[in-house]
Amino acid sequence: xxxxxxxxxxxxxxxxxxxxxxxxxxxxxxxxxxxxxxxxxxxxxxxxxxxxxxxxxxxxxxxxxxxxxxxxxxxxxxxxxxxxxxxxxxxxxxxxxxxxxxxxxxxxxxxxxxxxxxxxxxxxxxxxxxxxxxxxxxxxxxxxxxxxxxxxxxxxxxxxxxxxxxxxxxxxxxxxxxxxxxxxxxxxxxxxxxxxxxxxxxxxxxxxxxxxxxxxxxxxxxxxxxxxxxxxxxxxxxxxxxxxxxxxxxxxxxxxxxxxxxxxxxxxxxxxxxxxxxxxxxxxxxxxxxxxxxxxxxxxxxxxxxxxxxxxxxxxxxxxxxxxxxxxxxxxxxxxxxxxxxxxxxxxxxxxxxxxxxxxxxxxxxxxxxxxxxxxxxxxxxxxxxxxxxxxxxxxxxxxxxxxxxxxxxxxxxxxxxxxxxxxxxxxxxxxxxxxxxxxxxxxxxxxxxxxxxxxxxxxxxxxxxxxxxxxxxxxxxxxxxxxxxxxxxxxxxxxxxxxxxxxxxxxxxxxxxxxxxxxxxxxxxxxxxxxxxxxxxxxxxxxxxxxxxxxxxxxxxxxxxxxxxxxxxxxxxxxxxxxxxxxxxxxxxxxxxxxxxxxxxxxxxxxxxxxxxxxxxxxxxxxxxxxxxxxxxxxxxxxxxxxxxxxxxxxxxxxxxxxxxxxxxxxxxxxxxxxx
Numbered sequence: 032x033x034x035x036x037x038x039x040x041x042x043x044x045x046x047x048x049x050x051x052x053x054x055x056x057x058x059x060x061x062x063x064x065x066x067x068x069x070x071x072x073x074x075x076x077x078x079x080x081x082x083x084x085x086x087x088x089x090x091x092x093x094x095x096x097x098x099x100x101x102x103x104x105x106x107x108x109x110x111x112x113x114x115x116x117x118x119x120x121x122x123x124x125x126x127x128x129x130x131x132x133x134x135x136x137x138x139x140x141x142x143x144x145x146x147x148x149x150x151x152x153x154x155x156x157x158x159x160x161x162x163x164x165x166x167x168x169x170x171x172x173x174x175x176x177x178x179x180x181x182x183x184x185x186x187x188x189x190x191x192x193x194x195x196x197x198x199x200x201x202x203x204x205x206x207x208x209x210x211x212x213x214x215x216x217x218x219x220x221x222x223x224x225x226x227x228x229x230x231x232x233x234x235x236x237x238x239x240x241x242x243x244x245x246x247x248x249x250x251x252x253x254x255x256x257x258x259x260x261x262x263x264x265x266x267x268x269x270x271x272x273x274x275x276x277x278x279x280x281x282x283x284x285x286x287x288x289x290x291x292x293x294x295x296x297x298x299x300x301x302x303x304x305x306x307x308x309x310x311x312x313x314x315x316x317x318x319x320x321x322x323x324x325x326x327x328x329x330x331x332x333x334x335x336x337x338x339x340x341x342x343x344x345x346x347x348x349x350x351x352x353x354x355x356x357x358x359x360x361x362x363x364x365x366x367x368x369x370x371x372x373x374x375x376x377x378x379x380x381x382x383x384x385x386x387x388x389x390x391x392x393x394x395x396x397x398x399x400x401x402x403x404x405x406x407x408x409x410x411x412x413x414x415x416x417x418x419x420x421x422x423x424x425x426x427x428x429x430x431x432x433x434x435x436x437x438x439x440x441x442x443x444x445x446x447x448x449x450x451x452x453x454x455x456x457x458x459x460x461x462x463x464x465x466x467x468x469x470x471x472x473x474x475x476x477x478x479x480x481x482x483x484x485x486x487x488x489x490x491x492x493x494x495x496x497x498x499x500x501x502x503x504x505x506x507x508x509x510x511x512x513x514x515x516x517x518x519x520x521x522x523x524x525x526x527x528x529x530x531x532x533x534x535x536x537x538x539x540x541x542x543x544x545x546x547x548x549x550x551x552x553x554x555x556x557x558x559x560x561x562x563x564x565x566x567x568x569x570x571x572x573x574x575x576x577x578x579x580x581x582x583x584x585x586x587x588x589x590x591x592x593x594x595x596x597x598x599x600x601x602x603x604x605x606x607x608x609x610x611x612x613x614x615x616x617x618x619x620x621x622x623x624x625x626x627x628x629x630x631x632x633x634x635x636x637x638x639x640x641x642x643x644x645x646x647x648x649x650x651x652x653x654x655x656x657x658x659x660x661x662x663x664x665x666x667x668x669x670x671x672x673x674x675x676x677x678x679x680x681x682x683x684x685x686x687x688x689x690x691x692x693x694x695x696x697x698x699x700x701x702x703x704x705x706x707x708x
Contacts, residue, residue: 086245089177110267113217114276115283116210117160117259119427121147122287124164124257131165138228142254147287148345149280150294151271156263158218158270162289163256166227172235172244176211176223214259215239217267222260226253277348283428286353292345299342353426355398355448359386371400375419375444379403382496383489385445385481389473392451393466397474399445405496409442413503416441423448435471439504440478442497447474472510479514494520494529502584516588521581522554524563524573532591538572542607545597548574550582550662561648562599568646569608573599582663600660602653602689605643616641616694623703627690635687642691649696652688659683 125145131138142163150159167175214221223235224247232247269275273295280291351373354362371381381400388396399420409416420435421428423446436443451466485493494501498520505515520529525538535546547566551557557575566573576582585596597604605613617640624639632639637655645651654660659667667680692699 086243088241088243110216111270111279112283113213113261114160114270114279115427116213118147118280118284118287118291120211121160121162121164121257122284122289122427124162124166125289126164128163128165128255141226141228142256145289147289147291148294149276149291151273151276153271156268156271158261158263158276159258160261161253161256161258163254166230166253166255166257167225167233168227168230169233169244171227172223172225172233176235176237177242177244214261217263217270218261219264220262222262223257224253224260225257226251226255228255280348285349285351286423286426286428287349288353288426290347291349293348295344295346297342297344298339300337300339302337353423353448355386355396355446356426362386370398371444374421374446375400375402377402381444382493383481383485385478387477389477391469391473393449393470393473394451395447395449395470395473397445397447397477399443399474399478401443401493401497403492403496405442405500409500413438413441418442419444421446425450436475436478437504437508439500439507440475442500443478475508475511476514479511479518482518483514491529499578499580502578502580505584505587506580512588516591519584521548521574521576523575524558524567526572530574532574535572535574536592536594539594540571543571544594546574546591546594547571547597547599548576548585549599550576550660552662552665553577560600561651562644562653564646564648565606565609565644566599569606571606579666582660582666598654598660599644600653600662601656601658602640602691603656609643613641613643620692620694620699620703623692623699623706626706627692632690636690637687639690639692642693645691645693646695648693649698650690650692653691654688655686658686658688 125147128138129145145163148159148161150161151157152159220236220238224232225235226232232251232253233244234247235242235244237243263270273293277293280293284291351370354366354370367384367386368380371384372378380403382403383401385397385399385401388394406416416438417434418436418441419431420443421431422435423429426448435447447470449470482490482493501515501518505512505519508515517531517533519532521532522528523530523535532546539546549557549560549562551560554575554577557563557573557577563573576585582598585598588596590596620641624641627639628636636652642651642653652661654663664684667684694700
């Protein structure tokens with residue numbers, strides 16, 4: 032009996048000890064929040080509360096459950112965006128308390144440190160997102176987390192199912208609207224603990240089928256703000272990895288206005304026993320010259336025992352600030368450079384930056400950079416290359432997978448931030464195609480204007496890298512063709528360096544009405560071409576086109592500054608200086624040209640005629656006004672920058688050419704004599 036009494040006594044002691052120890056332990060985040068105990072529950076004013084009732088389980092409406100199913104199964108293509116949504120909601124709450132503090136400074140008395148903290152609890156398979164924002168009252172919990180739509184939910188669901196691209200429900204995103212429910216993409220259970228300045232600490236919990244709201248039975252842990260605890264599914268455990276979380280924060284939320292901290296635990300080695308202060312002071316008082324004593328003292332010191340301990344550390348993740356929200360005059364060049372390297376993943380410097388704010392039907396801020404060297408992707412696979420442009424809506428990253436800029440500007444890197452673009456339900460796709468097209472048009476225009484404003488030195492460097500892109504832009508972008516033509520530079524017969532077409536026009540002769548150009552495979556070839564002999568004689572400037580895309584480019588531009596382009600390798604070329612003699616030569620050499628057409632080269636040429644540009648050469652083959660020159664044929668055969676289908680190519684390649692003779696050349700004069708004899 033005495034032994035039985037002893038064990039009973041021992042059991043009672045253990046139970047008491049366990050109960051006391053459980054009360055003494057302070058748990059930052061409990062895995063399962065218990066519901067209120069009616070016996071220990073009291074009202075806010077301290078009196079016994081008859082209103083302290085067990086939490087009432089509330090069922091979501093049928094339409095809401097359907098919406099939840101739609102969200103978790105079909106709307107969100109990338110489950111990782113749940114973190115972006117929760118961080119965005121936290122930022123919204125922080126914005127609200129900061130705004131409230133402008134009216135009432137006491138709003139920040141509970142906690143003036145505005146931030147977002149993310150913490151992993153691997154033991155309980157939980158992820159916590161905590162903010163020191165405005166928090167929510169009980170009525171707000173029901174309003175924002177108890178419902179998704181107040182009215183017309185069925186109609187809204189029908190619209191979303193029919194066409195999620197055109198359904199405008201962006202009002203539900205943020206402020207714990209639809210975005211909050213993306214939590215159930217990765218969590219079986221979501222618990223929200225919140226504290227508003229005007230209410231007590233409350234708990235909202237849901238398993239996606241129903242929800243409960245009740246007063247937090249634990250001792251208060253939140254001064255003000257909200258903690259969202261996600262009980263992750265087994266397949267979502269990757270979101271408990273710190274590296275994964277850090278990458279997602281940097282991808283989607285690095286430019287949020289408030290600091291985002293990630294809790295990391297580090298194991299450090301420390302001394303088991305620290306030296307006493309007196310020992311340190313004695314060592315410091317030893318004579319400097321007494322080296323023997325010092326050595327002996329060191330030998331006599333016992334070796335300190337080492338141990339390890341875990342240190343909690345909150346690491347700031349979003350160090351890069353959204354500098355585009357500032358005025359360009361307020362941003363140091365060094366900050367621009369750091370920002371460029373951050374968004375481009377490059378250690379190189381940029382050539383130029385383009386920072387502007389646009390107003391109108393769609394208002395936005397743009398910050399773009401042109402790399403000093405053209406990205407390899409733009410060269411190796413032009414058709415697949417895309418500009419590295421990130422779209423933000425109110426500084427929240429939305430996507431970088433949309434056609435922001437035309438292909439020829441694929442080398443541009445930067446961001447677009449707008450508050451006017453509404454999104455579809457999952458924030459993954461922009462709605463309102465008209466606004467998006469308008470935005471793209473404005474961005475393209477701003478970038479091209481910036482190119483025109485570059486310094487001569489910068490533009491020379493730009494042209495060396497991106498000349499082909501600008502020329503391809505003229506072929507592809509009819510809306511901006513006129514602007515792009517002002518960016519073109521070519522070598523010419525009268526300049527050592529490249530010249531703008533506008534500069535060529537400024538040097539034109541008073542009676543000159545055409546812009547002369549000649550295309551070839553090299554600069555040496557076009558300089559020696561017989562087509563420019565007479566032009567050189569009368570000091571007319573000729574643009575030299577030696578890149579594969581050049582002739583295609585100018586063929587796409589009807590005129591520049593009211594002056595038409597003329598390819599001197601085609602028929603139709605005349606000079607005012609020799610117009611009077613042309614008819615005379617036609618009559619004189621009519622028999623020869625007829626003999627060439629009908630006898631000598633019958634069926635091989637389109638016709639024979641008198642040349643207007645030859646001086647030294649006896650004859651030349653020229654193309655019909657609407658045909659291909661020899662250079663174009665060469666390009667077509669090699670398929671360089673081939674833009675035509677096979678039918679068109681074969682048609683132009685099979686066209687006959689025109690033989691033009693030089694009436695002043697001795698060989699032609701001799702031929703005329705032979706024919707007439």
